[in-house]
Amino acid sequence: MKILKTIILMVLFVGIVQAKTGVVTGGATYTMLPWFKSSFLELEDDVDEAKQNNKHVLLFFHLAQCPYCEQMVKDFDQQPLKAFIQKHFSVIAINIRGDKEVAINAEYTLSEKELADEIKVGYTPTMVFLNQKNETVMRTNGYRSPAKIRQILGYISSKAYEKLTLQQYIEKTKKVGNYQLQDHAMLQKITDFSAIKTPLAVIFEDKNCDACAYFYSTTLKNKSVKNEFNAFKVVRFDADSTHAIIDNKGNRTTPKEWVQQLKLAYRPGIILFNEGGEIIRIDGFLYPFHFKEALRFVGGDFYKRFATYGAYLAYRQAQLLEQGIDINIK
Known part of the structure; x- marks a missing residue:
């Protein structure tokens, strides 16, 4: 009988161990800023309204519990970045797991998550910038620091995208920093990549x-x-x-x-x-x-x-x- 009880306890213990599931930590609870545009997600109308105020539309693709999104939302609400965004952009939040309908134009409508899938959102937050013709002129993938975001916003608000890539714009406007490149054991010296077919x-x-x-x-x-x-x-x-x-x-x-x-x-x-x-x-x-x-x-x-x-x-x-x-x- 003692042996039977021991076996039963062991089986129960193994079952409990096997039933354990992992937990996710590091997530962040946040809400969209009250000054983001309250949109019906009819983008042609949003673009037309922004155009009347000489603004661009910024689609802010986010995800619940995303720590990068939380930090960028905090950054957006700090001066002087906040004032610049409010002056030059209409910010519209898009939940990449959301079910709200997004009307791209009069002929094409899909859900938030379908839109995120269609444009292949891989990192959050992703920012998609629309010009005053309802065309995508640029996107960023993932978190950027306030200083880098300010560069991007300047590029879009000045319509420099009509003549320059973002890289060219940064090249023209940047001040040379003082970061020194570091060495690392994994870095290899390769100058010809044409024959490399491995990762x-x-x-x-x-x-x-x-x-x-x-x-x-x-x-x-x-x-x-x-x-x-x-x-x-x-x-x-x-x-x-x-x-x-x-x-x-x-x-x-x-x-x-x-x-x-x-x-x-x-x-x-x-x-x-x-x-x-x-x-x-x-x-x-x-x-x-x-x-x-x-x-x-x-x-x-x-x-x-x-x-x-x-x-x-x-x-x-x-x-x-x-x-x-x-x-x-x-």
């Missing part, structure tokens, strides 16, 4: 990189991030360098020309390649969990199974939680 990470930095310190002091010291980087050849360039290289398509170029051709304005901007082509880019701030999963999405060939990084991430988080693994997204 490749190309990192672009410059003297104005305000997120590089975190990248080296925190992201690259995270064990799981380092493990995912093992699948990649990793190369870092000064985005202002004019040294000769050959890009992934066999073109003779320079890092400065390549980063402009890629239209990559964020630093450190990272392009993840596989089989010779760009798969995704990391062009916004990411905490280690989301960073290492972006690497795994490419290095583990998961991009072949999932249409977007966002779809993969939803699957991956559910998988880890089901296995009883806790996730700290911050």
